[in-house]
Amino acid sequence: MKKTNPNINKENKVISIRGLKKAFEDYKVLRGVDLDLYQGENLVVLGRSGTGKSVLIKIIAGLLKLDKGHVNVLGQEVNKLKPKELDELRLKIGFSFQNSALYDSMTVRENLEFPLLRHSRDLSQQEIDNLIETVLDAVGLAQTINQMPSELSGGQRKRIGIARTLILRPEIMLYDEPTAGLDPITSIEINNLINEVQKRFNTSSIIITHDLTCARDTGDRIVMLLDGQFQRQGTFEEVFNTNDERVKAFYDYNFIE
Numbered sequence: 001m002k003k004t005n006p007n008i009n010k011e012n013k014v015i016s017i018r019g020l021k022k023a024f025e026d027y028k029v030l031r032g033v034d035l036d037l038y039q040g041e042n043l044v045v046l047g048r049s050g051t052g053k054s055v056l057i058k059i060i061a062g063l064l065k066l067d068k069g070h071v072n073v074l075g076q077e078v079n080k081l082k083p084k085e086l087d088e089l090r091l092k093i094g095f096s097f098q099n100s101a102l103y104d105s106m107t108v109r110e111n112l113e114f115p116l117l118r119h120s121r122d123l124s125q126q127e128i129d130n131l132i133e134t135v136l137d138a139v140g141l142a143q144t145i146n147q148m149p150s151e152l153s154g155g156q157r158k159r160i161g162i163a164r165t166l167i168l169r170p171e172i173m174l175y176d177e178p179t180a181g182l183d184p185i186t187s188i189e190i191n192n193l194i195n196e197v198q199k200r201f202n203t204s205s206i207i208i209t210h211d212l213t214c215a216r217d218t219g220d221r222i223v224m225l226l227d228g229q230f231q232r233q234g235t236f237e238e239v240f241n242t243n244d245e246r247v248k249a250f251y252d253y254n255f256i257e
Helices: 052-058 085-089 108-119 125-138 152-166 185-199 211-219 238-240 244-255
Strands: 009-024 029-041 042-046 068-073 093-096 172-176 204-209 220-228 229-234
Touching: 009 204, 009 238, 029 052, 042 052, 042 185, 042 211, 042 238, 052 068, 052 204, 068 185, 093 152, 093 229, 108 125, 108 152, 125 152, 125 185, 152 185, 172 185, 185 204, 185 211, 204 211, 220 238, 220 244, 229 238, 229 244, 238 244
Parallel strands: 042 204, 042 220, 093 172, 172 204
Antiparallel strands: 009 029, 009 068, 220 229
């Protein structure tokens, strides 16, 4: 169980969502979502597959348009931003994709260089090398710098994907199913890495998952998405201390003792 995090600043909401609604034709995915993310907090969003968890973070990152409501990220109303303003905001948001999203034709070094060359063109080669070294050290994979993604394990690819996200020093991290497809031991390593990233880089994070071990080990606070709304929130114990059969079934499915 994760220890209480004294570095959370509840005076500073880095994300504030009110009345968020999103539907795809007749299928209502989000039915009026309210959510706050505080500075320095790891917030876990739990829910079954297809409940709108990934839709939520894509809206936060401006990758999907909302239908109704307000999404404020780092003081900016996302749906009101012009394309250039949205691009600038996205540089402050690190998106860790479920499939790691590495370029197969590039080495690890080239994958890490790519966002720097695209967004920070005034950096010297020495500065780029130092940043690459820092993020590889942070994810414990300095030795992979000249390898191709195809030569890495699934867990290593996840770590390099997180490193590439960190290299632009985002204020907010969005993790989409970070332990999906990983064995239990590697999943624990990724959970520990998420906590290490929070401490080392002072990030605020939303972690989308249906893995209760991930939720228990990384979440300062947990919210559960049921029927398009957040029905429960609090610590891991508070969320699952209920007679709600939908919540109990979710717990039993994960086989946590």
